Amino acid sequence: MGLLVDGKWVDQWYDTKSSGGKFVRSASQFRNWITADGSAGPSGSDGFKAESGRYHLFVSYACPWAHRTLIFRKLKGLEDHIGMSAVHPDMLGEGWHFATDDHGATGDILYGLSHAHNLYTKADPTYSGRVTVPILWDKQRETIVSNESAEIIRMFNSAFDGITGNTDDYWPEGHRDEIEEVNARIYDTLNNGVYKSGFATTQEAYDAAVHPLFDTLDWLEERLSHQRYLMGDALTEADWRLFTTLIRFDPVYHLHFKCNRRRLMDYPNLWAYTRELYQVPGVRETVNMEHIVRHYHYSHESINPHRIVPINPVIDYDAPHGRG
Numbered sequence: 284m285g286l287l288v289d290g291k292w293v294d295q296w297y298d299t300k301s302s303g304g305k306f307v308r309s310a311s312q313f314r315n316w317i318t319a320d321g322s323a324g325p326s327g328s329d330g331f332k333a334e335s336g337r338y339h340l341f342v343s344y345a346c347p348w349a350h351r352t353l354i355f356r357k358l359k360g361l362e363d364h365i366g367m368s369a370v371h372p373d374m375l376g377e378g379w380h381f382a383t384d385d386h387g388a389t390g391d392i393l394y395g396l397s398h399a400h401n402l403y404t405k406a407d408p409t410y411s412g413r414v415t416v417p418i419l420w421d422k423q424r425e426t427i428v429s430n431e432s433a434e435i436i437r438m439f440n441s442a443f444d445g446i447t448g449n450t451d452d453y454w455p456e457g458h459r460d461e462i463e464e465v466n467a468r469i470y471d472t473l474n475n476g477v478y479k480s481g482f483a484t485t486q487e488a489y490d491a492a493v494h495p496l497f498d499t500l501d502w503l504e505e506r507l508s509h510q511r512y513l514m515g516d517a518l519t520e521a522d523w524r525l526f527t528t529l530i531r532f533d534p535v536y537h538l539h540f541k542c543n544r545r546r547l548m549d550y551p552n553l554w555a556y557t558r559e560l561y562q563v564p565g566v567r568e569t570v571n572m573e574h575i576v577r578h579y580h581y582s583h584e585s586i587n588p589h590r591i592v593p594i595n596p597v598i599d600y601d602a603p604h605g606r607g
């Protein structure tokens with residue numbers, strides 16, 4: 284685990300000393316957008332036109348941020364148009380690596396590189412910063428289009444519609460302001476909140492993360508007691524962004540990240556909602572529970588120094604959800 288400094292790999296854990304024990308996530312640096320006509324998006328530069336076969340997605344099945352992009356690739360019918368490589372679940376001294384195993388790690392099927400940091404330095408030989416997944420890669424220009432999942436899913440939502448004919452819309456005009464508002468709370472207290480709780484290195488930092496996290500779960504439980512999805516009847520990106528955290532909650536965050544006031548299963552609405560989303564056609568195939576459980580417990584040496592992977596409860600995500 285580490286980061287690149289001027290294109291050189293440095294092996295070091297997250298610095299929480301300078302922030303009073305708090306985990307502070309750094310901003311993604313590659314922020315271009317694929318658009319239908321190749322014009323620039325809300326950030327970055329132009330020249331990334333939606334074309335079949337031009338782009339490749341590098342993911343970890345374990346990672347909740349990468350998982351969003353896998354779900355959108357699936358739901359929007361992009362699998363034949365955007366290739367995919369999945370890293371090995373163990374993120375060790377040199378970060379994400381491309382060894383293959385028989386549980387879904389594909390290796391780097393584009394270039395056969397050994398580590399994800401090789402992709403970052405291929406895109407920018409002097410890159411400084413974290414080496415994160417997902418990575419949306421342009422095969423034509425041999426560079427990273429984006430390493431920000433929140434933006435990759437918005438590209439996938441519409442940029443390729445003219446190619447796929449799939450016009451399903453998870454970012455509908457009429458709900459955008461409310462989606463942003465709900466996303467903001469869920470991101471801060473839950474998607475990132477589980478990391479703030481788990482990576483905290485002082486009691487104060489942990490307390491400051493874990494209480495708002497459970498307040499948000501209570502708020503969501505109430506919201507989902509009288510509506511099917513976060514935006515009512517419309518299934519939107521807000522639901523998918525929440526789902527990738529919820530599906531990891533009982534198998535990983537409850538124990539490993541000490542988010543243990545309650546289990547997801549203790550919230551009847553949230554738990555049924557999670558099963559409903561899991562059962563949406565195509566989604567189940569994006570959930571690789573072996574990589575999820577293995578990655579966190581085996582990779583985070585500072586939290587789990589003996590790298591023992593727990594037995595975990597047996598959870599039936601296919602049980603009827605009853606949310607019709």
Ligand SMILES: N[C@@H](CCC(=O)N[C@@H](CS)C(=O)NCC(=O)O)C(=O)O
Nearest residue numbers: 346347348413414415416430431432
């Ligand atoms: N803001 C990024 C965050 C991605 C991210 O932090 N991914 C984690 C895996 S879950 C990662 O690759 N971490 C490696 C590191 O921080 O060095 C996004 O949403 O795309």
